[in-house]
Amino acid sequence: MSLSLPEPTPAAIGTAKIEWVRRRSPVLDGFVRERLGDGALDGVTIAVVVHLEAKTAFLAIILADAGADVVVAGSNPRTTRQDVVEALKARGMTVVAAADGDYESWNRELLAAADCGPTYIVDDGAELTLRMARHRPELFNRLKGVSEETTTGTARLQAMSAAGELPFPAMTANNARCKHLFDNVYGTGQTGIQAMLRLTNRQVAGTHLVVVGYGFVGRGTARYARALGAYTYVVETDPVRALEAHMDGHTVGSPADVLPTAEMVFTATGGVRAIGEEDLAFLRNDVVLANVGHSDLEIDIEALRRAATSIDHPREDVETFRLGDRDVHLLSSGALVNIAGGAGHPVEIMDLSFAVQAVGTHYLATHKLTPGVHVIPPELDNAIAAAKLRSLGISLTQTRANQKEDVKEMLDGGQRDE
Amino acid sequence: MGVSAMSDASSGDIVDDATLRIVWAARGMPVLSSIREALTASGALNGLRIGMGLVLEPKTANLALALQHAGAQVSLHCRGRLTTDGVARALEAAGLQVYAERAATHDRDIELARGFFQTRPDILLDDGAELIRMAHREYPDLVEDMLGAAEQTTSGVRALRAMHAQGALKLPVIAVGDSRIKYLFENVYGTGQSCVMALLDITNLQIAGRVVMVVGYGWVGQGVARHAAALGARVVVSEIDAVRALQALHDGHRVQSLSDAAPDAEIVFAATGVAGAVTRAHIEGMQDGVILCTAGGGAFELPMDYLNALGTATAVRPSVTEYSTPAGKTVLVIGQGDCLNCSDAEGNPIEVMDLTLSLQALVAERIAAEGRNRPPGVYPVGPQIESAVTEGRLRHEGATLETLTEELLAAMNSW
Numbered sequence: 066m067s068l069s070l071p072e073p074t075p076a077a078i079g080t081a082k083i084e085w086v087r088r089r090s091p092v093l094d095g096f097v098r099e100r101l102g103d104g105a106l107d108g109v110t111i112a113v114v115v116h117l118e119a120k121t122a123f124l125a126i127i128l129a130d131a132g133a134d135v136v137v138a139g140s141n142p143r144t145t146r147q148d149v150v151e152a153l154k155a156r157g158m159t160v161v162a163a164a165d166g167d168y169e170s171w172n173r174e175l176l177a178a179a180d181c182g183p184t185y186i187v188d189d190g191a192e193l194t195l196r197m198a199r200h201r202p203e204l205f206n207r208l209k210g211v212s213e214e215t216t217t218g219t220a221r222l223q224a225m226s227a228a229g230e231l232p233f234p235a236m237t238a239n240n241a242r243c244k245h246l247f248d249n250v251y252g253t254g255q256t257g258i259q260a261m262l263r264l265t266n267r268q269v270a271g272t273h274l275v276v277v278g279y280g281f282v283g284r285g286t287a288r289y290a291r292a293l294g295a296y297t298y299v300v301e302t303d304p305v306r307a308l309e310a311h312m313d314g315h316t317v318g319s320p321a322d323v324l325p326t327a328e329m330v331f332t333a334t335g336g337v338r339a340i341g342e343e344d345l346a347f348l349r350n351d352v353v354l355a356n357v358g359h360s361d362l363e364i365d366i367e368a369l370r371r372a373a374t375s376i377d378h379p380r381e382d383v384e385t386f387r388l389g390d391r392d393v394h395l396l397s398s399g400a401l402v403n404i405a406g407g408a409g410h411p412v413e414i415m416d417l418s419f420a421v422q423a424v425g426t427h428y429l430a431t432h433k434l435t436p437g438v439h440v441i442p443p444e445l446d447n448a449i450a451a452a453k454l455r456s457l458g459i460s461l462t463q464t465r466a467n468q469k470e471d472v473k474e475m476l477d478g479g480q481r482d483e
Numbered sequence: 484m485g486v487s488a489m490s491d492a493s494s495g496d497i498v499d500d501a502t503l504r505i506v507w508a509a510r511g512m513p514v515l516s517s518i519r520e521a522l523t524a525s526g527a528l529n530g531l532r533i534g535m536g537l538v539l540e541p542k543t544a545n546l547a548l549a550l551q552h553a554g555a556q557v558s559l560h561c562r563g564r565l566t567t568d569g570v571a572r573a574l575e576a577a578g579l580q581v582y583a584e585r586a587a588t589h590d591r592d593i594e595l596a597r598g599f600f601q602t603r604p605d606i607l608l609d610d611g612a613e614l615i616r617m618a619h620r621e622y623p624d625l626v627e628d629m630l631g632a633a634e635q636t637t638s639g640v641r642a643l644r645a646m647h648a649q650g651a652l653k654l655p656v657i658a659v660g661d662s663r664i665k666y667l668f669e670n671v672y673g674t675g676q677s678c679v680m681a682l683l684d685i686t687n688l689q690i691a692g693r694v695v696m697v698v699g700y701g702w703v704g705q706g707v708a709r710h711a712a713a714l715g716a717r718v719v720v721s722e723i724d725a726v727r728a729l730q731a732l733h734d735g736h737r738v739q740s741l742s743d744a745a746p747d748a749e750i751v752f753a754a755t756g757v758a759g760a761v762t763r764a765h766i767e768g769m770q771d772g773v774i775l776c777t778a779g780g781g782a783f784e785l786p787m788d789y790l791n792a793l794g795t796a797t798a799v800r801p802s803v804t805e806y807s808t809p810a811g812k813t814v815l816v817i818g819q820g821d822c823l824n825c826s827d828a829e830g831n832p833i834e835v836m837d838l839t840l841s842l843q844a845l846v847a848e849r850i851a852a853e854g855r856n857r858p859p860g861v862y863p864v865g866p867q868i869e870s871a872v873t874e875g876r877l878r879h880e881g882a883t884l885e886t887l888t889e890e891l892l893a894a895m896n897s898w
Contacts (some may be wrong), residue, residue, distance in 0.1 A: 085800055088772070089688065119687075182834075251691050255683065257713060262680050266834035267511060268540075270672045292713035293676065351510055379507045381500075411689030423580075457692075 068331035079152025082119035083126070085107075090120075090416040091456035092449060093127050097423045100376055105430045106198040112183035114175065114193040115214060115422075116144040116404050117162050120415040122153050124187070127423055129158060138162045138178040140189035140214075141361070142171035143397065179204055185429055186211045187422050188227070188357050191218035197229060199346035210429035211235040211330040212422050215357035216249070216280065217335045219438065226437050234434035237426035241441050243449045244421045245281050252414035253333075254285025258293065260407035261329060264382050264396050265353055269443030275327040276315075279306040286331050287315050289328050298323040320344045324352075331402075332356045332363035342368035350391040353383075355402040364399040382406045420449045498576055499680065501541070501569030505548070505719040508541040510597060514841040514875035515549055521555035527848045529554035531810055536606030536614040537843075538825045539566040539583050542836040543573055546608075560599035560614065563587030564819070564826050599710075600625060606850050607632035608843050614637030616646070619653060621636030631655040631850040631857070633843055637666060637701065638756030642860050655857035657846045662864040664872050665839045666702040670779065673835035674824060675706020676819070678752065678778035679714065681828035685802045685817055691715025692740050696748035699739055699755030700727040703779035707752045710854060719744045750774045753784035763789045766814055774815045790816065800853035827837055841872045846852065 087094055093393050112127050115121040117139035129135045137153055139145035139162040147164035154160050161177040163170070175193050178203045186193050188211050197205040210233050213219055219237040226235075238244050262269060274295040276287045279286050283299065291297040291314065309315045320393035322339075324330070324347035332339040335358045342365055348354075354362045370376065373386035379394075382405070386393045395407035406408075410418075440446075454461065465471075484794065489569060509516065522528055533550050537543040539561035558580035558664035561571075568585035575581045582599035584591065597820045600622050609615050612634050616625050632654050634640050640660040646652040659665055665794075695716040697708045708718045711737065721741040728738045737744075741761065745768035754762050756779060763786045766775075777784050790796070795807040799815070802823075806814045818827035845868040877884065 081799055085687075137820065169868075251689065251715070255689065255691070257679055258682050262676065262832070263828070264683050266508065266829045266833050266835040268672060269676060271834075289714060293710060294672070379503045383507075408687040410689055411683070413689040 067085075071466040074151070076151035076155040076282070079119070079122070079146070079150070079157070082146075083122050083152055086119045086123045086412050086415075087147060089412040089429050090123060091415045092425065092452045095456070096449065096452035097113075097127055097420050098130065100424060101127065102133035102429050103431075104132060105427060107391060108134065109185065109430060110134045110181060110183045111185045111187060111426060112136045112138065112178045112193055113183065113187045113308070114178060114466050115140050115189040116137045116401075116409060117149060118146045118162075118409055119149050120146065120409065120412060122149045122418065124155060124415075125158060125422060126156070128187075128426070129156075132428075135159065136178050136181040136183060137163060138174045138193070139166075139171065140169055141160040141405070142166040142285035143400045145359075149191060156429050159183075172418040178201060182207065184209050185426050186215075188212065188218060189214040191353075194218075194235075195221060195227075196316060198225065206231050206232060210426070210434070212429065213237050213239060214358050214418065214422065215335075216245070216282075220335070222438050226321070231438075232434055232436055234429060235438050236429060237438055237440055238418065238425055241421045241425075241446045241449075243417045243453075247420040248410060248414050249281030251286035251290070252285075252410035252418075253282045253287045253357050256403035256407055256410055257282075257286050257331060257355070260402045261331075261353065261355050261396065264380065264402070264406050265394070267329075267353070272296065272328045273298065273326045274464040275300060275323050275331070276327045277320075277330065277332045277339045277363075278358065279303075279310045280333065280381045282335075283308070283312070283331075283333035286333055286357055287313070290316065290329075295329075296304065298327065313371055314442040320347055325349055327352055333358050334363060335359055337362040338365045338368075339363045341365045344480040345369065345372055346390060346395070348388070348391065348393050351394070352391075353394045354399075355396040355406075356399050357402060359401065361400045364395065366395065367374065369393065369395065371462045376413055409472075417449060417453060420452070421446070424449065428467075471473060486663050487518035497569035498573045501567065501573040502540040505544045505573060508836075511546055512840070513879040514837050514872055515545060516842055517875060518844045518871075519549035519552050519773055522549070522844065522848060525848075526554060527851055530556070530606045531630075531851055532556045532558070532602060533608065533847055534599060534614070534874065535559045535600075535607070535608045536561065536604060537582075537608060538830055539571055539574075539733065540825075540830050541570055542833055542840060544570050544829065546840040547574055548577060549844060550847065556580075556602075556866065557816065558599055558602040558604060560596050560843040562613075562662040564821050568676075580606065593717070598629050599619070601665060601679045603628070604720070605630045606750075608635070608847060609633065610635045612636070612642045613641065614762070615639075615654065615656065616794070618760045619646070619651065622747060623653070626653045626728055629654055630855050631657065631660050631853070632666070632889045633657045633846040633850070634861075635839065635843065636660045636695075636756070637670070638781075639776050640861065641756070647859065647861055650799075652859045654859055655850075656859075657850065659839065659846060659864060660844050661861075662842055662869060663869055664842055665811060666863070669831055669839045670702030671706035671709070672701045673706070673707075673831035673839075674779050675710045677824035677831050678703075678707055678776070678822075679710040681751075682750065682774070682817060685800070685823070685827060690750075693717065693749045694719060694743070694744075694747045695719065696744055696751040697736075698714065698753045698760050699722075699757075700731045701754065701755045701756070703756075703776070704752075704754035705731075707754055707778045708734065711752075712725050712736065716750075719748065743769055745769045748773060750776075752776055752778045754778045755784055755799075756780040758783040759786075760784045762786055766790075766808065767797060769814070771811070771812045772815065773812075774817065775820070777820055778824070779822055781822055785816065785820040787816075793881060796839050838872055838876060842868060845871060859868045 225231040276297045297315045301307035377385045377386040560581040566583040582595040640658045717735040722728040
């Protein structure tokens with residue numbers, strides 16, 4: 066059988082990966098391209114600081130095609146893909162990231178992105194925004210806006226705003242419905258489980274699986290795990306979410322209740338030390354720990370290291386900590402397992418999330434907004450979903466002509482009956 | 484073998500890495516591990532030559548090592564596409580006779596299989612009945628001398644029954660593939676989970692909302708349909724058997740013939756184990772960009788000859804080949820049409836293989852004990868071996884069974 070393989074250069078492989086993404090991103094490649102085509106981003110410097118793989122690369126290309134000068138960096142030292150970096154460089158884009166970095170090199174990369182003096186940032190975890198505020202105050206004050214991807218980053222921006230330290234408007238892509246209802250639930254939910262199974266070759270059906278945190282990511286993870294036959298347990302601090310988890314059919318309890326039987330544990334709190342030193346005593350032999358939240362510190366790796374009598378690497382992306390007579394396995398060093406240990410979110414999901422990011426950045430460039438944290442207006446959110454539905458050949462029903470009057474009448478107290 | 488003894492695998496040495504993978508798999512195979520100890524203690528396999536034709540990867544490696552530990556001389560053959568090279572070399576280093584190379588061409592695979600038969604196995608543990616059939620074609624004298632064989636797959640057992648019906652089978656074969664301890668777990672949960680996951684890992688696509696066509700609603704088809712539906716796919720099942728089709732309807736899937744559903748299908752899993760299940764005509768009715776793959780069986784289920792003859796094959800991503808049809812449509816095939824979880828991922832999950840491979844180990848023991856006393860034919864695994872394996876696993880999981888009391892027994896036998 067004859068296969069005509071593409072040139073095996075990293076740039077060609079990266080380009081093929083980006084083309085795979087383009088063909089399955091009808092919203093970015095259609096609706097968003099059109100919307101950004103008004104010249105508003107012409108010559109504007111935009112720093113894209115999101116996990117640097119093929120989908121992010123396509124977002125960068127969409128922004129560049131709209132006329133922006135794009136600077137690309139990664140949002141985590143472990144998730145940058147070199148073939149994608151090469152492919153973007155081959156297109157003449159400024160890329161200040163390289164694969165296989167560590168925290169120091171990543172910090173340098175982010176500062177290099179800052180030194181390009183961006184007007185806008187498409188950020189993930191507010192990583193560049195925070196660093197510019199701290200280390201490049203002059204350039205920070207020249208920023209006109211930030212569009213943020215994650216729950217964690219949004220919380221950081223809100224904290225900055227509350228402290229009076231956010232002199233420009235920020236759009237939180239995360240709070241758009243087209244982002245958190247899909248990306249966090251379906252995207253991270255599907256691929257977090259996928260990465261767990263791929264990295265361990267374990268079975269999910271019949272497994273006792275704990276999810277720490279029942280936000281959108283936590284519920285996506287728990288939903289898919291349960292659908293695939295796992296016994297699911299949820300740890301929550303918020304009573305309403307805990308009650309929701311209970312009614313969704315998961316067993317809710319404290320770490321002391323649920324960890325001793327857990328064979329797989331996912332942290333999804335978006336905070337740090339969701340599995341901390343005091344929880345280690347509850348873990349059973351051969352448990353696998355993985356993180357699907359933004360921070361690499363949700364699982365207290367330092368505590369694991371301190372407690373371990375030995376540390377081994379039995380498989381790619383698996384570390385085994387020997388705690389007394391128990392082995393505790395950690396995936397991808399506690400980094401976001403679906404990205405660091407897998408191929409990241411599904412393409413279709415990022416088509417939606419990045420549409421929100423691109424439209425949000427364009428919105429910042431075309432509207433005068435007050436400093437603070439904003440969300441794209443609902444009509445834009447709806448337009449993104451509508452574009453996706455159109456690409457699927459799905460049509461919506463129209464509001465009936467007299468439907469609004471009927472509703473008004475009902476709200477007025479049903480006068481017709483009187 | 485301890486994990487810490489192998490900790491320098493990051494050196495990149497594929498043998499060390501494979502050894503670590505074998506040790507990792509052993510963590511999830513408690514039943515096989517206890518069988519290994521029992522067989523070693525009993526000496527039942529001592530000095531016997533056992534030939535294995537299973538997919539060569541870390542879990543089957545544990546079976547090979549267990550048989551060797553129990554005193555057997557183990558030789559292995561596997562087609563290149565289904566061989567994990569590091570595991571093959573690691574087993575060689577452990578003193579097993581390995582006739583498998585990842586890079587082997589079709590001709591080289593046949594040459595390797597012939598080398599394998601020179602080890603003159605007393606017992607064959609087969610997967611797909613390829614070696615059993617080859618032995619009958621090329622080594623009838625060896626078949627005369629052999630004690631028996633075991634066949635792991637449903638499709639292999641089907642072929643052996645057909646052979647036996649025509650009087651061509653000269654060996655007693657135990658149908659591991661027919662055991663419910665195999666198909667209720669490995670086919671449904673193992674192959675179902677790992678084929679769906681392999682597809683998602685390879686393509687980076689989302690499955691929620693997609694139309695996924697499952698061709699064949701046997702145990703593998705049921706597993707694929709179940710896992711795909713659990714992840715949000717809209718599953719369409721095609722079947723030739725009316726009862727299975729009805730079962731698919733009751734499981735919440737749409738049931739339609741492949742040609743009727745072809746235009747809707749975005750992803751097609753062939754799960755029939757039968758050659759020619761998906762034809763050129765079916766492909767012509769499918770949408771642009773449709774993804775084809777095989778779960779459980781092999782590339783023979785797809786019209787690979789037709790696709791390859793188009794001369795348009797392009798590798799668009801690791802494990803994904805794109806073809807253009809004369810009508811200008813593109814068709815994407817995963818893993819060259821081979822069973823994708825084995826050819827392009829790490830195979831079935833460890834836990835289910837603990838069950839199947841434990842059956843294989845105990846079946847080898849039984850063949851050794853019975854000698855050549857049975858006439859040629861296809862025989863069931865039997866309740867004794869099945870109970871030993873199920874109870875072993877339940878014990879490990881801490882599950883407890885209800886006791887069958889005199890009262891219950893009486894009630895069950897009353898009328």
